[in-house]
Amino acid sequence: MSLAKRIIPCLDVDNGRVVKGVKFVDIRDAGDPVEIARRYDSEGADEITFLDITATHDNRDTIVHVVEQVASEVFIPLTVGGGIRVLEDIRRMLNAGADKVGINSAAVFRPEFVKEAAEKFGSQCIVVAIDAKKVSLEGEENRWEIFTHGGRKPTGINAIEWAVRMKDYGAGEILLTSMDRDGTKSGFDLALTRAISEAVSIPVIASGGVGNLDHLADGIIEGKADAVLAASIFHFAEYTIEQAKRHMQSRGIEVRL
Amino acid sequence: MSSVAVIDYGMGNLHSIAKALQHADSRVNVQITADAAVISAADRVVFPGVGAIRDCMQALNDSGLADVIHEVAQNKPFLGICLGMQALLTDSEENDGIACLNIFPGHARRFADHMLSADGNVLKIPHMGWNQVKQIPHPLWHNIPDHSRFYFVHSYYAAADDPRHIAATADYPQAFTCALAKDNMFAVQFHPEKSQTVGLQLLQNFLVWDGTA
Numbered sequence: 001m002s003l004a005k006r007i008i009p010c011l012d013v014d015n016g017r018v019v020k021g022v023k024f025v026d027i028r029d030a031g032d033p034v035e036i037a038r039r040y041d042s043e044g045a046d047e048i049t050f051l052d053i054t055a056t057h058d059n060r061d062t063i064v065h066v067v068e069q070v071a072s073e074v075f076i077p078l079t080v081g082g083g084i085r086v087l088e089d090i091r092r093m094l095n096a097g098a099d100k101v102g103i104n105s106a107a108v109f110r111p112e113f114v115k116e117a118a119e120k121f122g123s124q125c126i127v128v129a130i131d132a133k134k135v136s137l138e139g140e141e142n143r144w145e146i147f148t149h150g151g152r153k154p155t156g157i158n159a160i161e162w163a164v165r166m167k168d169y170g171a172g173e174i175l176l177t178s179m180d181r182d183g184t185k186s187g188f189d190l191a192l193t194r195a196i197s198e199a200v201s202i203p204v205i206a207s208g209g210v211g212n213l214d215h216l217a218d219g220i221i222e223g224k225a226d227a228v229l230a231a232s233i234f235h236f237a238e239y240t241i242e243q244a245k246r247h248m249q250s251r252g253i254e255v256r257l
Numbered sequence: 258m259s260s261v262a263v264i265d266y267g268m269g270n271l272h273s274i275a276k277a278l279q280h281a282d283s284r285v286n287v288q289i290t291a292d293a294a295v296i297s298a299a300d301r302v303v304f305p306g307v308g309a310i311r312d313c314m315q316a317l318n319d320s321g322l323a324d325v326i327h328e329v330a331q332n333k334p335f336l337g338i339c340l341g342m343q344a345l346l347t348d349s350e351e352n353d354g355i356a357c358l359n360i361f362p363g364h365a366r367r368f369a370d371h372m373l374s375a376d377g378n379v380l381k382i383p384h385m386g387w388n389q390v391k392q393i394p395h396p397l398w399h400n401i402p403d404h405s406r407f408y409f410v411h412s413y414y415a416a417a418d419d420p421r422h423i424a425a426t427a428d429y430p431q432a433f434t435c436a437l438a439k440d441n442m443f444a445v446q447f448h449p450e451k452s453q454t455v456g457l458q459l460l461q462n463f464l465v466w467d468g469t470a
Contacts, residue, residue, distance in 0.1 A: 094270040122308035
């Protein structure tokens with residue numbers, strides 16, 4: 001027995017409420033973030049990730065308050081992503097009680113930001129979020145590219161090379177989302193997950209596409225991920241975190257129960 | 258009322274540990290402080306830390322807090338956490354070798370690259386997540402089942418010179434020391450403030466500990 005594979009529920013927070021869109025439309029309200037975080041903690045979540053999708057800068061205080069409230073009563077690691085652009089954003093989130101921050105577009109625009117952040121706050125709190133999309137054609141060798149702006153804008157950057165570079169710059173962990181699968185409930189892009197996980201020495205969290213409990217187990221066993229992240233299957237009470245862990249255990253995966 | 262000083266030497270986020278101590282016992286007076294006088298007057302001392310050892314030791318030496326740590330290490334219930342545990346050793350391999358506080362004789366060593374798990378997968382560094390902790394009897398393990406999982410995130414681990422100082426081990430993939438104890442000193446590699454119920458129990462145990470094994 002040793003290190004457990006982690007299950008990380010993700011809460012997309014917009015103006016202080018948890019929401020979940022399917023392919024970026026049809027945003028459904030899923031409730032109060034503090035209440036949901038508390039429930040996930042009691043069900044055995046290994047960490048909780050908040051993604052601040054609030055578009056306007058004025059409302060950024062809302063996520064800080066959410067994190068403060070959750071951190072006063074939930075004692076597991078908390079990650080906050082979305083809109084992290086400068087060192088001050090990181091400091092603010094850590095002071096609110098976050099343990100890690102997710103950096104996405106800001107890393108693409110200026111990769112040195114990741115280096116500066118890791119030097120300042122330590123690699124343990126720097127998660128680089130990668131949104132990747134398959135760009136190879138049928139019959140070609142698999143190739144994935146980094147996209148920004150919620151998967152709308154290609155960057156021309158090769159996803160595997162990018163992950164390695166981010167690790168070299170001091171990222172402590174990679175949060176990998178398949179834009180092809182996100183919101184589809186058809187499972188992780190396992191080839192992508194495996195390619196990234198085998199290319200870097202740091203932990204990889206698989207994200208995007210979970211529709212059932214076998215998808216979670218597949219991400220670990222076939223995708224070689226160290227942790228799996230999912231949102232909607234937990235929010236709408238299709239499954240509890242505990243059910244997910246029991247299922248993963250039944251497939252031979254070590255989990256914290 | 259009992260008071261706890263959480264040593265603030267500018268490294269990382271101390272709010273989590275302060276909040277968790279307060280949650281473990283609402284009557285305790287938790288102070289996050291860089292003031293040697295406050296640390297010296299507190300009933301108990303918590304020494305947390307994240308980041309790299311060079312910056313940590315430089316901050317402790319420049320601020321004079323290294324001296325007060327040596328002082329309170331003589332007589333008060335003291336809890337080192339994560340980098341705060343590694344800083345108590347003689348030295349660390351990190352940053353090409355850094356002299357530390359030498360309160361526990363021993364060395365912080367880096368996990369080897371490309372270690373393999375039992376099922377043949379490469380083990381990632383940092384060692385990040387929930388791992389099982391094998392206890393060696395000590396009052397701070399009171400009411401915590403042996404082999405409970407605690408949350409870790411680190412690339413270096415403590416190799417103690419004196420096996421009598423080992424208070425717990427975890428496997429990655431070989432056994433490594435994840436808690437040290439001697440007299441009034443206790444130190445853990447994992448984060449009790451992020452280890453849910455068992456972590457809060459350990460903090461609660463620390464808050465009532467009289468500093469004797």
